[in-house]
Amino acid sequence: MFHHVKELQFNARVSKPDPRFARLLLEQFGGPNGELKAAMQYFVQAFGCRKPYPDKYDMLMDIATEEFSHLEIVGATIQMLLTGVNGELKNAADESDLTKLLDGKGAKEGYIHEALVNPHFFLVSGGTPSLTDSNGNPWSATYIMGMGDITVDMRLNMAAESTAKLVYENLMKFTDDVLVKETLRFLMTREVTHFQMFQAALDSVQPNFPPGILQGDPKYSNKYFNMSQGEDFSGPWNEGKTSEMGEDWQYIEDPYQHVLDTNGLLEEKAEGTKRNEKSVQAKNKALSAQRKTQIDKATLPSNGEIRWSIY
Ligand code: MN
Numbered sequence: 315m316f317h318h319v320k321e322l323q324f325n326a327r328v329s330k331p332d333p334r335f336a337r338l339l340l341e342q343f344g345g346p347n348g349e350l351k352a353a354m355q356y357f358v359q360a361f362g363c364r365k366p367y368p369d370k371y372d373m374l375m376d377i378a379t380e381e382f383s384h385l386e387i388v389g390a391t392i393q394m395l396l397t398g399v400n401g402e403l404k405n406a407a408d409e410s411d412l413t414k415l416l417d418g419k420g421a422k423e424g425y426i427h428e429a430l431v432n433p434h435f436f437l438v439s440g441g442t443p444s445l446t447d448s449n450g451n452p453w454s455a456t457y458i459m460g461m462g463d464i465t466v467d468m469r470l471n472m473a474a475e476s477t478a479k480l481v482y483e484n485l486m487k488f489t490d491d492v493l494v495k496e497t498l499r500f501l502m503t504r505e506v507t508h509f510q511m512f513q514a515a516l517d518s519v520q521p522n523f524p525p526g527i528l529q530g531d532p533k534y535s536n537k538y539f540n541m542s543q544g545e546d547f548s549g550p551w552n553e554g555k556t557s558e559m560g561e562d563w564q565y566i567e568d569p570y571q572h573v574l575d576t577n578g579l580l581e582e583k584a585e586g587t588k589r590n591e592k593s594v595q596a597k598n599k600a601l602s603a604q605r606k607t608q609i610d611k612a613t614l615p616s617n618g619e620i621r622w623s624i625y
């Protein structure tokens with residue numbers, strides 16, 4: 315169950331209204347890399363972990379709930395940045411509270427002009443945040459990624475934390491308000507923290523590569539196809555050992571000739587690897603059985619009743 319407390323996780327403040335930045339900040343409220351996306355992604359992924367991985371369930375729910383707290387901070391900040399817009403809609407008199415908050419009547423006119431960069435604030439949402447990105451596109455569940463495989467989901471979450479972090483980094487360039495910057499820096503930092511949590515959780519599942527269960531075909535797993543002409547570069551992505559499986563990279567200088575020579579790769583040979591078809595099939599079988607047992611043991615009812623919680 316959820317239980318709300320009214321104090322924000324971080325003491326978010328703004329120095330003065332700024333409807334232009336409020337619009338930009340919508341990107342982290344209802345945008346594809348925003349806080350609602352993060353919250354919902356981890357919340358939805360958590361269901362599949364509840365029984366087989368109670369430790370990962372605990373972590374996902376803690377982080378999902380923190381992301382909801384971030385969503386609340388972003389929404390509150392947008393609301394503070396829109397101070398006055400709501401009142402303006404209801405108050406035609408010149409001497410409104412807004413005029414006092416800003417420096418005189420001219421500043422108020424400038425403020426209203428700025429607010430018009432997002433007409434939604436005036437025309438639709440009545441001076442409150444709406445669940446859209448900074449261009450007004452409605453939030454979408456298509457932003458959510460989750461595959462029901464712990465090794466895949468943790469990697470998806472590390473990607474989500476990376477993109478969220480970068481959007482905050484970019485947003486910080488567009489405000490001079492030191493109080494807003496302070497909040498953005500907190501939110502940005504927490505994404506860095508979460509990245510490490512997901513990385514550590516991934517590392518705690520062994521083996522975790524390749525993602526999922528089935529092993530790659532040793533004929534193709536360490537081949538680098540030189541698919542473009544012009545200046546070629548080498549690096550750990552095509553020479554030495556492969557990063558996860560420790561096979562020797564095989565550089566195919568002329569992929570077209572290679573495809574012709576191998577009957578379209580059907581006659582490809584496994585080279586630079588200790589793996590072979592027999593060892594791969596054995597590993598596929600063993601890992602399938604291990605994961606199935608883990609999940610069955612945790613999820614199949616023993617007494618005819620399936621329950622989620624014990625009180
Ligand atoms: Mn966050």
Ligand code: MN
Pocket residue numbers: 352381475478504505508
């Ligand atoms: Mn995060």
